[in-house]
Amino acid sequence: MWKSGAAAAALLAGTGAAWAEVPRVAADIAPVHGLVARVMQGLGAPQLVVPPGASPHGYAMRPSEARALDQADLVFWLGAPLTPWLQAPLEELAAEARRVELLETEGTLVLPFREGARFESHGHEDSGGHGAHDGHDGHDDHDGHESHDDHEGHEDHDNHDGHEGHADHEGAHGHDHAGADPHAWLLPQNAATWLDVIAAELSQADPGNAAAYKANAEAGKQEIADTVASVSAALEPFRAKPFIVFHDAYQYFEQGFDLNAAGAISLSDAAKPSPARIAEVRDAVAELEVACVFSEPQFNPGLVATVLEGTGAGTAVLDPLGAKLEPGPQFYPALLRDLGAAVAGCK
The missing domain is CATH 3.40.50.1980 (Nitrogenase molybdenum iron protein domain)
Incomplete structure (x- = not known):
């Protein structure tokens, strides 16, 4: 059951949907927030946890951002490889929310870390990417966080896109770079896949607006395709x-x-x-x-x-x-x- 008082009680013009029917949603970083906002367009708006320009790693949430997690019915986040610090707040503040780790959703292409300073010339068919996390359907592991065990090795990746404290790290910093490169939002096909995942999750939470979520996701995918072209x-x-x-x-x-x-x-x-x-x-x-x-x-x-x-x-x-x-x-x-x-x- 969604938390009471999820939104204002006014009807939305042209949709016939009530804000009270729309779940409260939080998203971790701006690219994820943008995709969620596209699917929710005309129905509601997600809250952004890590503001633009801030470090996804080691970020100290402001009270308003912690409150957004505490009040959320749904949380979309990229995953532990990018923001390992977010796992504890999710468990504590969003314990009753449905938490969707996008890197673990079916259809997501995940590439491994590259170690060397120089990259080999690559044919993309040999990129080494993990096709789709075939064992995941995008829904089974998020509430119980069973899938998080796989990410224990990533807690040492201190500053994926983080921008504080880099000068303190030396080249021989002892990080284990095995595993997933978390910058997966920069592949347009992943973003298009996630629009469908987001729409499915929102539709499950809010069946009355399922058609609108699906239509928004389809429109968003077309916008991405046009932009890619x-x-x-x-x-x-x-x-x-x-x-x-x-x-x-x-x-x-x-x-x-x-x-x-x-x-x-x-x-x-x-x-x-x-x-x-x-x-x-x-x-x-x-x-x-x-x-x-x-x-x-x-x-x-x-x-x-x-x-x-x-x-x-x-x-x-x-x-x-x-x-x-x-x-x-x-x-x-x-x-x-x-x-x-x-x-x-x-x-």
Whole structure:
């Protein structure tokens, strides 16, 4: 049973649905929040737990964000590999809520961590991705958290997209990088899959609005497809050019748009790279005639300057979390366009 007082009692214009029928929903990061907002559009709005620009790792929730979890009927989160700190608050604050870990849902493509500073040229059919978590139907494990046992090895991945304290990490930081790369929202096919998952969960919670959730999900998938087509066209001149990213957060975007990343200054957890790794990346920039070295707004630009020094490579800024974008139903297509424009426009 959904918690009482879930929303205002007013009827929504044109839908005939009452806000009181719509479950209260929370989402962890802005890309997930955007997808949930798209499915709920016209019916309600989810609450965002980690605000744009904040670190998904080690984030200290404000009282309003903790309250959003405490009052939620449904929580959508990417999963423990990205935000291991969120597991305890979910257990404590959202104990009665249905919790959906998107990385564990059926149909999600999950890629393994990459270790090296330089990436091998890849045919995507050999990417090593785990096709779909075939044993999961997206519903069975979330309430009891049985599936969380698989993530114990990820608790040491301290700063996946986190931006505080990276300077304290040395290259030999002892992290175990086996397992899932959590940046799975950057693959458009995953986002489209999750729209269906979100619609199914909301429909189960709120059967009276099931048709609206399904219609919103279908419209959202079409918007993503249209955005992918336009971004792909814009990226065509860049597609064969090797480039370097600041931290290894983009292999899903590379796969989705058939891009040719040559390496990363830092690992996927964005820990401070060792001098040997920086030297290896500098060599790659020279040897491969790298077109661009991408920085990120949350990280030290000095490392990018070091890699660029004495080369003819260009530079631009990528932000996998879309910190400057407006949260809401159109966030995800805007994120794809923002990333595509940054890559295509790098000089």
